[in-house]
Amino acid sequence: MQQVTVIDWSADFVATLKRLLLEAHGTELRDVLILYPHQRPQRHLQEFLAQDPEVPKPLFLPEGLSINEWIPHLRQEMDPRPLRTVSLLDRAGMLFDIVQDLHQSGEGLLSRLPVEREHFYPWGVRLAELLEEFFRHGRTPANLLHLSGEVQPMAAALLEQLAAIHEQYEKMLEAKGWTTPGRDACFVASHPEELVAIAKEKQIWIAGFYALTGTENAIFETLWKADAARVVFHTDPAIVDEPDRAHWTCKEHLRWLKRWGAKAELTDLAVSPRTAPRPDIQFIEGFDLHSQLRELEKNMAGTDGHDTAVVVPDTSSLMPVLHHLPDKDINISMGYPLSHSNLHRLVDIILRLQETSQGPGRYYWRELINLLRHPYIKMLTPKGTVPLRAILREFEKAIRRGGKYLNPLEWVPQTENWPDDADDAFKTAQLEGLHEVLRACCTAFESVNSLAGLGDALLGVADVLLPEDEGSSQWHKFPIDAECLFRLVKESIPTLTDSQISHDTYSPSVLYSILRQFINRERVPFEAEPLSGLQIMGILESRLLRFSHVHILDATDDKLPGSTAYDPLLPEPLRRELGLPDHRHRSLVSAHNFHRLLAGAQDVCIYYRNGEDGAGALGGKSVRSRFVEELLWEEEKREGHLIEPGTGPVKTVSFPIRGIPLRETEIEKTGTIQNRLLDMLHKRSLSPSLLDSYLRCPVMFFYKYLTPLKPLDEVNEAGDPAELGTIVHDVLHHFFLPYRGELTNLSTLDPADLQDEFTRRLTDSKFFKQMPWDMREGLNLSGRERLRRFLKNQGTTTILKLEEKIDQKTPIGDLNILLQGTLDRVDERAGGITILDYKTGGMPMPKRGIWTDIDFWDDIARGYEQETADDELLVMLAEKLPSLQLPLYAYLYYLENGVVPANAGWVELRTEGMESELFSDADSEEIREDAICEYTPRALRFVLSHMLKTPVFTSTPGHYCDWCPYGFACQKQ
Structure with missing residues (x-):
């Protein structure tokens, strides 16, 4: 019996395999078949044969197949029936029929659970994959009983009848003439005589396998024992003579030899085995992925990328890695998840458009904007025109000014929104291009009720993205996006x-769930050509390949070996009960791939994060991989002490830590800005809100009053506080108008009329109709209750004025400023005149003791008179007197009527309707008169003087920055 050939795992496996082939077969390689775990080594073998000057050319190359490619060929030769390899969708549909029959039989847990097609699909997919795994391992499942309470009810019901389901599944596949890759493997393994007869036609090499499935083991053992195949390991050479000293990750190879009763021999043809006992390993510890990439970029600088591999265990990190690599020839050899692509985002937007709509032609405004802003849509160019970006911007503006739901096809651009040189043909092409997008992404999905209809609708989206005029296509600039689109269309x-x-009827929620699951499963393959240059690959793609320089990124335990996703159908503890490999087996396979890659390298850089939280709410702290811990432990044993981060081979990546800067912005006041300010002060009246805006933040004042910038329009789904305030003011004005000039106990009035008028005005408002039902009900009921409380707390008073407009001029230097305000209510009470201002929001109360702080007001007077602006004094005034509104109302009333108000106050309408007064009972009449007639004008003059004298507008960061509509324009965020 022949032996198993072992290639030292520090040697180049493919180059050594080439020598073994030439030694065994010379240049007659046309009948040689090499079986690999994956296709990548065959490409390297072809490259080695092509470049070997000692190999005569032309040459028939050996055939190289992965085991998954070879098995269907074998099955076809053994069983020439035209069996159809059935898709996962069909398998899930077939399992539904089987499970439904078992449900109707009235036995077991399954008979007591609802089995509905709409809700079964996720279970059907998992069940199909589980049965496929049984096929691959050549096992017949047994029933798992008494699992109620241990797993979900449906899982317990399915596992209770797993054997019956498997039996019916096989029968149905046979009856329909269907097959699966796992069933093909099981069929081939169960026909050893036919297998050997077919294999004798080729000279087979089984190259580089590690852990085998049950069917692979049966097939390979049959071939090997019949002397029809030669087996080559790439592993620790110690398994030949000193198996007890072999690396622990080679356990599967030792078990393999024991199962077969085989002996291993070490080839003496190994190419470039390492003479040093171990590679030079450097550990680089960073806080997150960005710190790792920064160090990778530094390590790669100045290198040509030859014989170098960057291993990325997490495919989602591919894009950041590409952005940090030097500008060299880079070859990607890994699968990229379609779920991380821009195409997935577009498909998700399209599905959410339907999920959030209120029926045909009633689409949610925010999802429409997400569609218009997608980069694929913005780059579309109708024939003979320009990209749709301009018309999309105008459409977005119209959406933001409209309602919560709208029909996008009804929008027509206004004449002034077109470019001046736009002719009718241009306008027609642009509008038709927009409508084509909207029909493909919105209308086409409205009536979809089957998988076939969903696929056709998606094909319509692809047709829009791929114009017939190839000259207008820009996909060649975005190869990864183009590959993702190709995968969607072709797979x-x-x-x-x-x-x-495909033609069965399902609800939209089920269809969208199926589509999302399929997209999440799709991987866009990148097969690097040529084989030279810097190689980017996953850990699986690195199998059997050798690189002198290796960089392994993000080597955390959740990536290497990787965490196992929870399986609700068959949790990990139950896998061993059914004889299936569990997470320990998968960890062993990952460990062997990792250590084999390191064994052949000269220098290795292992990057990992140690500090950033893991994914998810319960992700915990990211920790370095157990494989890295093992390597560090070996290093510590050699050095005889523990290695601290930042010492020895462990390098830490740190960034300078600075305090978080405040969002301070300075805008120089140029001559143009000063002229615009003077023009504004000359020609318009100044309201207290304008002055408060400057007092709060000069930069916000600049953007709001001196620039054309406007806050971004939004559909007010959660209500419009400003409009609500207007409604409340109008309702109160209308209600109190009949009592003006009469001494009235307002608290005795019936609130019903006030509440009913509020409800009528509220329900007629535009913003109220856009709110969800529960918020509408809550706002109406809470508003009515607050108005009732407000009226109850009013007491006896004489209302003199309602919504009274006052404007007065006051000199400020060379300017005669017109001040204007609206007094919500003026009452005459026992103490005198009281000015009231209704507040549905917060109330900016002055600091206690401000009206008796004579030194402060003297500073304010000096600040007005000095030639330069005093920024510190402005900030101090804003802290002590956050709003000039109420004091200014009292001052304006004094200027117009010659009477000093006794008090002023805010009426807080958010809760109880209580009054918060400007002056306390301890403030004497003299203090109140000084505050209104002396200190308020000083504050007014100081603010206006600062506005005119300051050379820069400086922002004043505060809690209001979080909702400032101009925050986006600040230089430091």
């Missing part, structure tokens, strides 16, 4: 449209 959509259940 996902045909799967949806061509299955046996």
